[in-house]
Amino acid sequence: MTTYYPAFINLIGKKCVVVGGGKIAERKVLSLLNAGANVTVISPDLSSALERYKNRGKIKHIKRGYKKGDIKNAFLVIAATSDEAINSMVSKDAPFLVNVVDRPELANFIVPSVVNRGPMTIAVSTSGASPAMAKAVRKELEVFYNKDFGQYMSFLKQLRERAIKEIPNKKERERFLKDVASREVFNILREKGIIAAKKRVVEKFRLLKKGLC
Numbered sequence: 054m055t056t057y058y059p060a061f062i063n064l065i066g067k068k069c070v071v072v073g074g075g076k077i078a079e080r081k082v083l084s085l086l087n088a089g090a091n092v093t094v095i096s097p098d099l100s101s102a103l104e105r106y107k108n109r110g111k112i113k114h115i116k117r118g119y120k121k122g123d124i125k126n127a128f129l130v131i132a133a134t135s136d137e138a139i140n141s142m143v144s145k146d147a148p149f150l151v152n153v154v155d156r157p158e159l160a161n162f163i164v165p166s167v168v169n170r171g172p173m174t175i176a177v178s179t180s181g182a183s184p185a186m187a188k189a190v191r192k193e194l195e196v197f198y199n200k201d202f203g204q205y206m207s208f209l210k211q212l213r214e215r216a217i218k219e220i221p222n223k224k225e226r227e228r229f230l231k232d233v234a235s236r237e238v239f240n241i242l243r244e245k246g247i248i249a250a251k252k253r254v255v256e257k258f259r260l261l262k263k264g265l266c
């Protein structure tokens with residue numbers, strides 16, 4: 054079994070090509086668009102959702118079958134056709150990063166199942182052992198780390214910036230920055246919600262600045 058190296062890739066403005074325009078291509082295109090990629094789809098046809106992205110100018114579409122040379126300048130390529138031979142050809146032609154939806158052994162990366170919570174991303178992979186399991190675990194994590202975590206995380210980003218400026222003592226600052234991610238705050242977030250959790254950490258911040266805790 055391959056041991057993959059997990060990483061988060063910055064795709065903003067990067068040329069990404071998806072070969073194939075069906076259901077699976079659609080899922081991969083959506084995640085590329087969410088990451089700010091510049092997406093081209095090469096396929097004789099498009100699913101209805103991909104057709105909508107095209108009409109809204111979100112993707113470029115080359116309306117034909119794949120040809121050698123199509124992906125020579127692509128940063129990232131996804132071979133998502135229903136034709137194994139074409140997918141294998143795409144994987145050989147890809148200059149850099151390549152994912153193959155039906156033959157992971159021909160790819161140099163695989164796509165995980167993802168929970169997005171504001172600036173926090175949880176990615177689950179089974180190294181291809183069971184994509185259905187990756188999805189099921191993702192669904193459990195979505196419940197455990199509910200939407201309030203996303204809001205809380207966005208709020209923490211700002212609070213952390215303030216703490217770095219306003220709590221000069223390194224030890225105190227570190228104590229505070231660890232406290233915002235404590236079990237106690239998580240429990241407040243889950244049981245009482247975002248407003249109560251924010252109140253709890255803001256109060257701590259205020260007391261620390263006054264030298265009262």
Ligand SMILES: C[C@@]1(CC(=O)O)C2=NC(=C\c3[nH]c(c(CCC(=O)O)c3CC(=O)O)Cc3[nH]c(c(CC(=O)O)c3CCC(=O)O)/C=C3\N/C(=C\2)[C@@H](CCC(=O)O)[C@]3(C)CC(=O)O)/[C@H]1CCC(=O)O
Binds near residue numbers: 081155177179187188
């Ligand atoms: C996570 C997710 C991300 C995404 O695609 O966005 C993803 N597959 C998802 C769902 C899913 N895929 C499949 C089923 C049916 C049940 C099952 O087979 O388990 C379901 C479940 C469903 O649809 O409900 C079938 C399937 N998948 C692959 C093959 C080929 C093979 O195994 O050789 C076949 C057989 C095709 C056939 O039978 O012909 C291969 C891959 N699928 C991967 C990712 C990569 C490994 C991820 C990992 O485990 O680490 C890898 C290796 C390559 C890649 O695609 O990157 C997404 C869930 C998103 C979500 O959270 O909703």
Ligand SMILES: NC(=O)c1ccc[n+]([C@@H]2O[C@H](COP(=O)([O-])OP(=O)(O)OC[C@H]3O[C@@H](n4cnc5c(N)ncnc54)[C@H](O)[C@@H]3O)[C@@H](O)[C@H]2O)c1
Binds near residue numbers: 097098117139
């Ligand atoms: N990785 C995964 O998560 C996963 C999950 C299920 C299925 N699959 C695999 O993904 C493949 C695609 O599944 P789908 O449901 O999207 O199929 P689909 O039939 O809906 O779509 C296939 C697409 O490929 C296009 N295509 C065919 N030949 C082409 C060529 N020469 N050049 C460019 N495009 C071409 C078709 O026009 C169509 O748009 C299946 O073969 C299946 O084995 C992968």
